Amino acid sequence: MSLNDTPRAMRLHIGLFGRRNSGKSSLINALTGQHVATVSDVPGTTTDPVYKSMEIHGIGPVVFIDTAGFDDSGSLGALRVERTRDAAKETDIALVLLSTGLDDGAGAAGNEDAFRWLEQLKRRGVPAISVISRIDESTAAASLAQVIEARTGERPVLVSAATGEGLAALRAEIARHLPEDYRARSITAEVCESGDAVLLVMPQDIQAPKGRLILPQVQTLRELLDRKCLVSCCTTDCLPAMLASMAKAPDLVITDSQAFRTVHALLPAGCRLTSFSVLFAAFKGDAPFFAESARLLRALPANAKILIAEACTHKPLREDIGRVKLPRLLKKVLGDAITVTVTAGRDFPEDLTPFDIVIHCGACMFNRAYVMSRVAACRSAHVPMTNYGMAIAALLGILDDVAIPGVD
Template identity: 55%
Template sequence: MDKTDMAVLLLRSRETDLEKEWLKELNRRKIPVIVLINVEEQRPIRNRLLTEEESGVVIAPVMADKGPTEAIIPAVIDKTPAAPITLVQIEKEPEATLTFYQAEQLAAEIKEMFGLTPLLINAKTGQGLELFWDELVGQHRFLEKESSICGDLVRAGDSVLLVMPQDIQAPKGRLILPQVQTIRELLDRQCLVQCVTAENVSIALKQMKRPPHLIITDSQLFAQIAAIKPEESLLTSFSVLFSRYKGDIEAFLEGAKILKKLPPNAEILIAEACTHRPLQEDIGRVKLPRLLKQKLGSEIKLVITAGADFPQDLGGFDLIIHCGGCMFNRRHVMSRVARAKEQDVPITNYGIAIAALTGILDQIVY
């Protein structure tokens, strides 16, 4: 569930102990969930024994001649085509199929226990998906609007300068994902965007009639850009912006405070989200470790993980430094933050840590 933004739970028998455990865990993790109850009894909905108000059940018209799963999954893909879908089959033999009356009783029980209003469907008779589609699309749109990369740092008409080094780590012929996503958001918000490489920052600033409202740089260039930026221009980095967009900015700021208090033999976990093949001067495997040893001493111990190799047991670490998480959804990054908090291990991210190590954390915005 670490990666799950939203769940759809299908109930189709009277035996629901396992499904209720799933609902407890989904609620604990604050993951939105849509509960569906498949009804096998073939009779009109108007013959239900409980009214909708009495049972707390919403009935929606499903695709005929298909089983529950075959009816639901194509609809999910059709309504949210960009959303990755993982189907988890609970392996058990249903005790019995549900009549409308039994389904309504189960729905009332689910509502009382979890505060959720299930949708009743009937995959065989063709009743079932319209309200489910509406709920699914509504949840998906809510998730999309939940946060933005630049937050309240910019308004329409603001000039934004993006400093994007095209070094050996940059993919040939294209930009990296955080840069593309940030540019797209700024354009959507009607900002005036100019992109330059590190060596052209001074030239760009001289050619501008007015200083840019905001400068977004690669975190490794923080010290260089802070030294030459106009006083009135705000400064941040892609990684810092993603620390709020994908993670918990307050937790990351608190974690950065630990850097100056670490013992000489501190053990630090550097966690990469992606599994790219590292080249020369890789930020997570070369540049950040070098900066940490320069600022904290050569005796510190560094453990570097990538992709899914994030440890379950974090007890041996004094600090975790996570990447911006551009290849993860926010839920995945937040699950790692939660794990760190549960085990009382401070956590920060690349951009925040680099700003703190270079002494300019109080000069950046987020």
């Protein structure tokens, strides 16, 4: 663990998919070991994918996801394959490995799984690169490449982890497949201008352990400094003194959503208001859909079924927002007849139709691809989905006063 790493959820996620022994792990080792330093390894369990972080020159911080083989048939096989499907949900760019070692060397029979994965990934909008691995072990790579090109319309990249052949070409191909908005994505660009005075309200009482700030606060502050903003920070109780110390009112206040009511009441005229959670909802998810869904909250039926999805799997804190405070506020506004279900981490119901709405946390531990896979699941089940910050603002009746990136 390095304290100076880029947070994993902000790295480009490159998933490797292929049969067992198609060379996924060796390829990651070759990519991470030969030309750059591996900055962290998080060993997987027998069922979990393994994440390896690194910097790729010209691309930036990435994380490789080493998945179980499609064809895993051990006692944990089904679970491992399920986790591989889950890894696909957070994949920004997929490398699908095909191999000449799987059948007669020239045909596609042993690679049918891989062709199916290529199709599925592309159907879901995930850029997928086909890779013929272990080319040093066989002379049949060229014929397999022709088969792949005939079936997919794209030339595969030929690599050998053992000799290093093709690795540079593969890195170039990854760079070519970068999502268009990958570099441009910003947390604060739509709610304030460069150079603006921005006040951050950051209550610290129950949130972060000794000596730390929670990740959304760090990421937001860092981006504001990079954007040459003048940033002020205080806890909720110090807000009146902070405002009084400023020669003029700030252009924007970003608050912890839990302090929305207090901050809204103290907001100077002409100053915009938003929350860390709202900004991350837009950064990681679909802000217009979340805002539209939040507006439905107060009109839910008395017996509404509400799913709260929390990304963190930490032991619940005293006055935990997802497990205690938000359910309490929901019941106060909507009545005691509602049913609130809380899920944590990667648990998320397959069948969302029993729920009237999903309320998701800011997802600082998930990447955008993963949150968007949940948005897609909600949309396809016709279930509204919103976020902690927008839900709190809607329940307090102040949503129209909150600046939401991409909305209005």
